[in-house]
Amino acid sequence: MIETLAYFARISRTRVKLIATALFLFSTLIIVSRNAYKVNGKKSFPALSDSKKI
Structure with missing residues (x-):
């Protein structure tokens, strides 16, 4: 049992x-x-920007 x-x-x-x-x-x-997305010149992550449109 202990085993x-x-x-x-x-x-x-x-x-x-x-x-x-x-x-x-x-x-x-x-x-x-997210950091790679910012480095490529985008302002925000797509998932965050899509939520503001709703």
């Missing part, structure tokens, strides 16, 4: 690390894409 709990705890830590890594990479991708 099973230890196994599930180890699996849970692995899942949390994977989710945290995925979120970090996704947010980094968003930041880089």
